[in-house]
Amino acid sequence: MSSNPAVPARPIAIIGGTGPAGMGLALRWARAGETIIIGSRDEQRAQLAAAAIQLKVGNQANVSGMENGAACSAADILVLTVPFEGQAALLKQLKPAMTEGSILIDATVPLAASLGGRASRTLGVWQGSAAQQTAELVPREVSVVAAFHNVSADLLQGDAPLDCDVIVCSDDPDAAQLTRELAAKIPGVRAIDGGRLENARIVEQITALLIGLNIRHKGHAGIRITGLPPAAYR
Ligand SMILES: NC(=O)c1ccc[n+]([C@@H]2O[C@H](COP(=O)([O-])OP(=O)(O)OC[C@H]3O[C@@H](n4cnc5c(N)ncnc54)[C@H](OP(=O)(O)O)[C@@H]3O)[C@@H](O)[C@H]2O)c1
Known part of the structure; x- marks a missing residue:
């Protein structure tokens, strides 16, 4: 992740x-100039997904597709976007492929829908949370961040700026800061330090509330945190 072309x-x-x-994350970060690898259980599916992003973003996009391992x-920046029911088995399988010092940003929500x-x-x-489960399953040298x-x-x-804040929780301040920088690359998103990884439990549950609101009101609900000093919003 760099804003310096050198x-x-x-x-x-x-x-x-x-x-x-x-x-969605791949699209927004590819547009922001990040180098993206789409992972999948199936290499060909990953490559098709990467080609779809490339088509949307244009030639300047740097996107490829690979099998998850x-x-x-x-x-060394990993983002986990799988359903909760597949999370633990996948992490056990991927553990040997993770490199020391990596950051794993977990967006998994333990929705009841995962189990019917x-x-x-x-x-x-x-x-306590899907993110804390992840922290138990990855190598000790991998920092886990909960976000998105x-x-x-x-x-x-889509193409429009988002009307949503991203609360970032981690026990590793450097990994959390890098994640906030990545979040802030998505137009309209403000990233907020949400404290320790254990707070992911609360943030994950907000998603269930948002899904209920979407069903009731037929929308795409997000969250905004108000009342903090400007420095709290990245
Ligand atoms: N959708 C949202 O609006 C949203 C927002 C925030 C957070 N999240 C959370 O982000 C995660 C991903 O959401 P999503 O809607 O993108 O989920 P999804 O479409 O159900 O799954 C994402 C990908 O995970 C892989 N996958 C599915 N089952 C798997 C399994 N048992 N083991 C390993 N890989 C599996 C599949 O890729 P391959 O088949 O190519 O391997 C699939 O395309 C979920 O935990 C969700 O709660 C979702």
Whole structure:
């Protein structure tokens, strides 16, 4: 990740990047000049998804597609956008491919729909949150950040600026700061330090509320946090 053209960009690998959430983040970051690797269980599906982003963004886009394990090995900024039911097994499988010092940004929401329940409810997670479960499953040298739970994937895949704040939670301040910088590259998004990773439990649950609001009012709800000093909003 760099705004200086002389410094080579750090690729961002989006694991499970072929779904709406991953595709939306990939699109916005590709437009911002980031180097993106779309990860998938199927290499060909990843390449098709990458080609779709390339088509939307144009020749300047730097997007490729790889099988999830190869994507993990090729990047030290990883973004996890898979359904909760697949999260643990996938992380166990990918663990050996993760490099020391990597950052894993987890957007997983433990929705009850993952196990046949309602989309507007969350499941109880033994560790406290999906992000804390992730932290237990990755190598010790990988920093976990929770972010992007409350952003609508539909809106991310569009062209308009988003009307949404992104709350970023992590026990690693440097990883959290890098994530806030990435979030702020999405037009309309303000990134806010949400404190320790354990707060992800609350942020993940807000998504279930937003889904319920979307069902009731037929919209794409997001969140805005008000009343903080300007320096709190990146
Ligand atoms: N949709 C939203 O608006 C939104 C917003 C914020 C956060 N989120 C969260 O972000 C995550 C992804 O959301 P999404 O709507 O993009 O999900 P999705 O479409 O259901 O899944 C994303 C991708 O994950 C892979 N995948 C599916 N099942 C898997 C499994 N059992 N094991 C491993 N990989 C699997 C698939 O890619 P391949 O088949 O190509 O491997 C799929 O394209 C979820 O946890 C969701 O709660 C979603």
